[in-house]
Amino acid sequence: MATSTDAALPALPVQIEKYLEYVRVERRLAARTVELYAIHLATLARNAATAGLALEQVQTAHVRRWMAQLHGAGRESRGIALVLSCWRSFYRWLGNEGRVGSNPVQDVHAPKAARPLPKALAVDEAVRLAELHDAEADPWDEARDRAIVELLYGCGLRVGELVGLDVRASSGARGWIDPDAAEAQVLGKGSKRRIVPVGSKALEALQAWLALRDDCAGLEAARLRDPGSAAALFIGRNGNRLSAHAVWKQLRERSLKAGLTAPVHPHMLRHSFASHLLQSSSDLRAVQELLGHANISTTQVYTRLDFQHLAKAYDAAHPRARARDDSPPPIGDALRKNKSRNP
Template identity: 80%
Template sequence: MATSERSDALVDKYLEHVRVERRLAARTVELYAIHLGTLTEKAAAANLALDQVQTAHVRRWMAQLHSAGRESRGIALVLSCWRSFYRWLGNEGLVGSNPVQDVHAPKADRPLPKALAVDDAVRLAEHRDPDADPWTEARDRAVVELLYGCGLRVSELVGLDVQASPTARGWVDLASGEAQVLGKGNKRRSVPVGAKAAEALQAWLAVRSGCPALPAALQRDPAGAAALFIGRTGTRWTAQAVWKQLRQRSLKAGMAAPVHPHMLRHSFASHLLQSSSDLRAVQELLGHANITTTQVYTRLDFQHLAKAYDAAHPRAKAKEDK
């Protein structure tokens, strides 16, 4: 049997195996066929049958995919398909070793966190929803100010209580201008509360007790009703509810894309770093155990500087052809 015919026969048999015995979805089988077609083409170009492929060949082909612009995640999916194929060949006794076993896709760049521009963050914080009742408006304003002004995680936000207590996960001390929060790994930290956040919190506390369901909630679940941020039922607001409400509020404020709580935390870190350049201080405020986690914001800061340079510096761009 010719080399190409032998390779095609192996692929056909394997696809039948994943379709019938493993019962993979039709779309998955289709993708496997595409990826194995790529493998067959590259092996044929090297005058190899698929059962003759070695690790060096796979590494070369992976490099070709990468140089052609294929993303790391896409290459990883291709390699996963090839790896499964050769594992099956090994189980069938058709190859002595798996040439893809120790080959991995190039490490993908860590995606940059999404942060708002300063003007957008301020516009969201200053937005007033004319359709909201005063109780909801006061609560939602305070939520935005705390998320952006203090860089809190949403879990830390919903864990805040109205008052400090031995059982409280966190609370805000307006007199000292600090929030005490319980972060990841059950680590406590103090975060400064700015003037705007303090003002919004005072406005919220002034109307919070007006929730009709609060007295019954206090009887039914005192710990839940002790929460700083509560819903209409008088119990602790959930992270999911914060996500939903913030999304709606950001769209009403005219944001180009929906805003989620962690985007405000990213914005807090990025804008603070742009102004202060104090990476250690930002690390402490965010509650990062390792400064390498915080260093991702330096890349956002550089992007901000690069855009400013491109827009303002007379030597940033080449002159247009006349």
């Protein structure tokens, strides 16, 4: 089997060549995936040859040692997991072919990766983005995009929940906003409905958008073409429901106009919503309900963001936290280290 990486790969053992043909023809894996498999299996073959082993003689202890070598060489946990997945699949195929009695990779797993903290804006950055008024933008686009920011940040909605909102409630609507009750009904993950409060700023922005929404040349044609899409709260110039991709694009452009250092994406505003609520209230259960998390452990990641905020505030403000060059590190640093050891 030829791939675009053949020039960089040594001759592969016949078992590996047959396996690559199997995943290409019978499993119909993408060409790039097959190329990556070839690279990972070339590494396996090289390790086995160095150890003086046939591929069928490899044991779990060998695989663990090779995994440790990858980790020591700086390979990230996700990359190691992909390599192990490839090797595991290869030995499963060898087992089905009757070439090995057991899979030496079956119980080997990559080291756990540190769970990255969600990216959230500082309070002043989120407010600057929400209060941006782009005088040069078309009023129709400006009203829509401002309402989008207010709902994402003010309600903690997922982008899928946002674009699923309709102008009014109906039996076929995935979600809608009740201005009188100041509530949004949304359809979240797992088709679970929840109600979230809508703040006064979001209601104001929404009212301004609804006053202009129907001034869209493509709306009537969209209603004939797809009434369900035309019923959307947020639409594009063609009258169709705004896509998640379009929201990402508009939000990125708006954040740059607001002078933020990094482009903002919809989920960053959801993270900001949760983090800023916890900073003010410390009510983890309430934030869990507002976000629609089934498990509170998913919400607990935001307590780490909240703790970082407190530690930074301490380091910046407390007179005994400002250490001289020859003094111990600020208390906030020590608190952060202790928190990472005892989450």
